[in-house]
Structures are given as structure tokens and as C-alpha cells.
Amino acid sequence: MSIEQLLILTWCWCYDLSIEAAAASANCSVKAAETQYSQCRRVCFAALDDREACPEAGLMGGDGHLIQIDECSIKARRKRAANGRGRLGPGDQQEPHRGNADEQAAVADDAAIAQEEAAHGNVENIAVDEAENAEDNDRAEGWVFGLCWWRSREEKANGIPNETRFFAVRDRTAATLLSLIQNHVAPGSQIWSDCWRSYARIAQLPEGYTHLTVNHSKDFTDPVSFVNTNAIEAAWSRLRHKIVRTKRGVGKELRFHLAELWWKSLQRVPVPSRNARNNKTKTHPMIYMNFLNLISRTYPV
Template identity: 35%
Template sequence: MVLKSRTERNGGQVFRCTKNRNHVKSLRANSFFEKTKVEIQDIVVFIKSYLDKNSLYQCSKFSGVAYKSTAVNWASYIRELFKEYFSRRTYNKVIRGIVEIDESLFGRRVKYHRGNPNKGLKVWIFGLVDRESNSIILYPVTDRTKETLIPLIQRHVAPGSTIYSDGWSAYLDLNTLGYRHFTILHKYAFKKAYKNVETGDITYVHTNRIEGAWKHAKDHFRRIVGTKSGQFEGHLAEIMWRSECKGDVYQKFFDLVKEVYPLNKPAEYLYTTPLFDSWEGPPEHEASGDENNEEKIMPVESGAETSESEDMNMPQPQASSSVAVAGPAVITVSSSSEDEADKTLNSSILHQPMPNPRKTQLPS
């Protein structure tokens, strides 16, 4: 077979048999660009612009493709690759070392009592952040019970690892499951020191990494002004891919393309729908053709102020008459009741909370 060029603009090049001219194979066969008639260079420009976090409208302008049809379709094709990456790599990823865990609410938020608070879809997201690589794993969950969250932790966190979390009651059994679990109650402080009574080593506990990850995740949805519920999983997969594939994102993206599209055979996608086994998927809507019927998911505030607001399955500590002196980066409120709460939440008897040196008494 010899390589021949077609005269039409969008035809590209084909392999043609020298003995039978009717035997033709496209140069794009089994590739990421097989089913499109758009010029490959235009698609590459679109992909680069998309990876640079430009808006879909800007991507279409830079690449010269149609905004409401071609650009939307290719953005969906790109996210399908991210979903495949989650299915092949992230789903079975095991983290060792220090891990931060938390939950956050994604959905429409009504401010100043304006608008319908029941409109839009609200989804709880469970997240794990690896302190070493600063990568995040996200799961939409139907609820935040330990029956839902503990299996996800056991899937991704190796036994013997250290886990930092807030005081959510679903995490209370982590010490008995082979983990070194430390908690920080955001109601009282954002950083806590624990001292090992045997070695004297001090462990400083905070969940700033996971809180920062929530900001980046929600900034992604703010940048695209929310998304339809049917596309929500693809965007979560994109957030996880970006957190893990830092640096030369262009090279890493096309490495993923080569893995999924080997060229010597058709591409085979392995991911399932719904992508995450921690929920039943977004609500299905009737195929009426009206896109406005589909609910949108918008970001709300970070989970730091929501995770501690619900009642835990234990008595809440009562604050004593003490005033915290705020430092430049950490605001800590310490009291005897806070220390008792931390002793209850951290079942490891080797680590006890240290008193806060910034604690000052109110003048009588």
C-alpha cells in the first residue's frame, strides 16, 4: 500500500492498495481523530487551548471550529479520556504516608434568600489528598455514613498510613482499622499539635491541603459556570487528572491518547457508567430534547464550614472562657473541653493533644 493525498480539504491522506484502488484505509484509522472531518491541526490547537483552561468559546475561536457543535463534542471526547484514566489508574490507586480526607457539598447555593433553594442538584463529594504528590481522589457519594466512606478509604489508603480529618463521626473507627488517625476540630482550631507520650515527638495536624483542593475543584466549576448533571462525572475525572498530571500536560495528555488508541486495533474504553461506584449516578431525565430540563451542578462554599456543622455521634464540647490570640497564619482556640474532645476522637493513647500556648485568660 502507498500513501496518497486526497484532493478535498478535510479528506487528509489515505493508504491505497497498489493492486486494487478500491482498497483504501484512512491515515486516521483507529486514532483519536478517526471519526472527524476537521483538520487534525485544528483539533490539536483546540486540545492545547482546552488544556490551558480556556473557556469553550475561546477554544473554538483559537482553533476555528464551530462553538455550539464541534467544540462541545470535542470537549466531551477529551473528558472521556479523563474518565478512562480514572478507570485504569486512579480507581485502584493506593496512597501511603500522610493522607487528608474530607467531604464537601457541590450544588447550587442561594444567597440572601433570593431564588429557589430547591432548584438544582446538590451532591456530596468525598475527597482524599496525598500529602507527598498533592494529588486528589474524588468520589460523589449518596450519603456520608461510615458504611459509604470507610470502604473508599480502605480501597485507596494503605494500612499503617496516617490520616488527618475533621471530627466527622464516620471516621471514628479508623484507628481500629490499622490507620494512625488524627483529627482537628475546625470549630476550635485549624491546626493542632499532638505529642507522643513515649518518644516526645510532636505531630502537627491540619487539613489545609484538602481544603485547598476543594477551592481548586470548585474554581473549575465556577470557570465553566456549572455543568449539566450528565457531564458532572467527566469534570470530576478531569480535576483528578489535572491534580496528578502536572508539568508538561500536553505530553501527558497525548501519552494517554496513545495508551487508549494503540493504532494497531480499535480503541477500547473500559470505564463504566456511572463512573463511580459510590453513588447511583446523576438523575436521569426524559429524552424530551429540552436541555433546560437537565439539572445543573454549581459549586458552593468550601466544606470547612459545613463538615463540622452537623451533629456528631458524641457530646459536643463546651467552650470555656478563653480567648485565642491569632497568629499570622493559624487561628487557634484552645480550651480544656477541646482537648477532651480530641482525646475522644483520637483513640491512639500514645498521642495526646498539647495545650495551646497562645491561650490567655479574660481579665476579671
């Protein structure tokens, strides 16, 4: 392929165009577009592993900063607690006459699923079908651990987005998850999570983390401390949508897809709005140049 075609495909990848649309824009085959998209993800993976080349990949949080953590099975239709809770925000209320609390949570969860499927073209159903129909070595499966650096409204207004990092993990044991937390979360940070037993020793780690939890079997948001995991849980739908849109080769390249999502979470800016509570973001207008600079820093001549 020509340099011009490679640059066009890179631009398309930066702005999340589908592989088919990228191939049409660059006047090349879908296979060639897939290859270039894969190379872009590998750049992210290499750069984020080198904090000199990518200083923005340093430790998350710090004194006075909040990190939300959670884990998710990417093959699951929807992450739920045992009784179906853990998905709704504090503003999602059910009418008390519609069954008991568990039944109300299930109804509300099903409604949320229907809304998300309508918005994303049955994303989660397709995700299961793709995994079940794929060859064994091409399945997107297993657990993913996520960390979200929550930003205040003032920080978001100044162009500082929530940063989200995802990591494929073999299991959800304390040894696995606590090691990732220590490697990516700065000492003194405040960490919010659910009550998964592997998180029980976070406050005892030498980094001096403050650890607060919400019991999803009782509340979506803790009524006293207001602790929740809404920000990181919201990231799971974006993760699934991304995995399903790509479809091809996700299982073999899952770690590179996760690196792409991490880097692109840093390339978001707030959407101007008169509503101070507006949390919408858009792709940074300089993302293409930022990525070319990332390439030059990661692979210096």
C-alpha cells in the first residue's frame, strides 16, 4: 500500500470508522484495512507500556483523586450481582407496586438492556453469538479488570477526561487484581469498588489507599457514603460495543484492543453545553496528530 493509503487508514482508525468504511476510503481491501488497524492498536500497546514514550500512561490518581474499579466477563450478556442489582444509577427509581425489590431490579435491568440493544444494534446478543460461532482460538472471552480515574466537573470543563484502563486477566484472585492496582494507581488515592472479596485487603496495602465499597446486593449507591461504581460500569458497554464492532480476530488480539480503548480514553474532550451537569465528551480534534506523535515517540528514528 502507498503512504497515502496508510495515513488514510490511520485517520479512520483514530475516528473509529468501521473497517469496511476505512477500506472504502483508502481504496484498499478489507484485509489491508484490518492489518493497519491492528498495527495502530499495537502502537498503543507498546506506547502505554513505555512511560517515557507515553507520559500520560503514568500512575492514575493520587492524593484527593478517586479511582473506581470493577471486573467484567466480556462474554457475559450483562454484569450483574447475584440478585440482578448493580447496574442502575441513583436516579433510576422503580414503582413499589411492581413486585419485590429483586423483581423490580430485574425489570429495570431488562429495560436497560433493550435500550442499549436498540442504540447499538443488539450489541450484546451479537457479542455472545460471535463468541459462540468463532473458532476456539479466536474467541473474545475471559475476565477484564477495569480502572476509571473519575474527574470532577471542573476538571472535565478544563478538558481533562475520565481515564479508563482495561486489562485482560486470567482470574479475579486478590493476587492478580491487587498487583494491577499497585502497578497503576498512585499512593494515597481513594478507591471505590463493590464488595468482591479480592478487594478486601486494598486498604492494607503499603501505598496507603483509602478503600470504600458499595454493597450491590443492597444498594446501587451507598446511602451514607454515596460510594458507587457507575463510571467504570458505564465503560463496560463501550468495551463490548467496541469488541463487537470489530468482530474479527478479537480473541487473539484482545490485549491490543484494550490498549486502544485505554489510549483513546485520553483523547476525549467535553462537549460544550449550557448545562453544568452535562458529562458528554467527543473525540479530541487533534487525535490524529496526537497519534502520529505517539508513533514517533514510541519508534524514534
